[in-house]
Amino acid sequence: MPMDESNQIDALRESIFSQGHQSVSVTRYRHHEISTGLDEVVEEYPVALIYNGISHAVMMVTPVNLDMFAIGFSLSEGIIQHVRQIYDLDIEKIPLGYQIHITIASEAFAQLKAHRRSLIGQTGCGLCGIESLQQVDASLAKITISAPTEWLSLIPAAMISLQKRQPISAVTGGAHAAAWVCEGDVLVVFEDAGRHNALDKLIGYLVKHKIPLNQGFVVMTSRASYELVKKCIQLDISLLATISAPSTLAIETAKRSGLTLASFCRNERFSVYT
Known part of the structure; x- marks a missing residue:
């Protein structure tokens, strides 16, 4: 039971x-x-x-x-x-x-x-x-609710805030971070040596605390790999923003599933690939 x-x-x-x-x-x-x-x-x-x-x-x-x-x-x-x-x-x-x-x-x-x-x-x-x-590609789902276009304007401030909230990286320079952004605010940040682990920690927190996943988006201090995109799609998270480059498979997968993927998010600039 x-x-x-x-x-x-x-x-x-x-x-x-x-x-x-x-x-x-x-x-x-x-x-x-x-x-x-x-x-x-x-x-x-x-x-x-x-x-x-x-x-x-x-x-x-x-x-x-x-x-x-x-x-x-x-x-x-x-x-x-x-x-x-x-x-x-x-x-x-x-x-x-x-x-x-x-x-x-x-x-x-x-x-x-x-x-x-x-x-x-x-x-x-x-x-x-x-x-x-x-x-x-066998089990990829579709994003049920597309990310609102206005969320894109929140990415630069979120990235700046994220950089100030990485205690492990601040002392080691060796950790990736994943954060949840809701209504323009960085709600919570998780760090790990592995980018996929940082995202899993974030997902675990969001689900445990019953935070609606259609009311915010993920920002990360890593490149955008296929695995990160797939994990977001699995949880119906509609926007992923990363500080570094995406891979071709990440872009193709995001397009097929309706995920909005933004990368090179730094210095008040970013590129949207889907």
């Missing part, structure tokens, strides 16, 4: 194991001079996602907000269709990394077993385990 949603939210505990970065020794070479010291470096660990006792995926993730990551990954990868299908979630620190034990509804687990793939992802690997090229 599923928990009611208030108890379910309580069960999805915050991951508090890490600040997302740590100090490491470094030798610096500058102007023919050598010095030693400490640098802050973004953390990255293997995180195993275990559904109903069966290991499904091992991803390389910055171990902050792992509960949000697990929810977002489960949704954006189509493992579950609604957060109600998560009955319990437990995060375990182990010597090699982290394990996230997720109990999901029987119907979701049956579907997962039918299509199960075992993957060891690079940072935010988004196509690992796909068995054929046909699967890349």
Whole structure:
């Protein structure tokens, strides 16, 4: 039996194991001079996602907000269709990394077993385990409500705000960020060494807190890859804005599904590709 949603939210505990970065020794070479010291470096660990006792995926993730990551990954990868299908979630620190034990509804687990793939992802690997090229495009949905044109004018200010709200990147220079923009305001920001993980963390937060996904859009400090576009489409998010370049497959996929894709969003300028 599923928990009611208030108890379910309580069960999805915050991951508090890490600040997302740590100090490491470094030798610096500058102007023919050598010095030693400490640098802050973004953390990255293997995180195993275990559904109903069966290991499904091992991803390389910055171990902050792992509960949000697990929810977002489960949704954006189509493992579950609604957060109600998560009955319990437990995060375990182990010597090699982290394990996230997720109990999901029987119907979701049956579907997962039918299509199960075992993957060891690079940072935010988004196509690992796909068995054929046909699967890349097989299950793409259509955006149900197009992004209002006026949202485009909100992108420059959102990008400026996002740059000021990246605590991990501020000290390491090594993290991507994904943010939710609603009515012109940056509502929340999540960071990770992997851009896809940052987006999954954001998705997990939005869904857990019942934030309407048709009332805002995503901005990211990365390039626009196919995987990011696909994750947005999976959640019916209608606008994705990125600071760097898009790929051809990202553009083609966005066009087919009705996603508005804006890239090179910097210095008060941006380019809209769909």
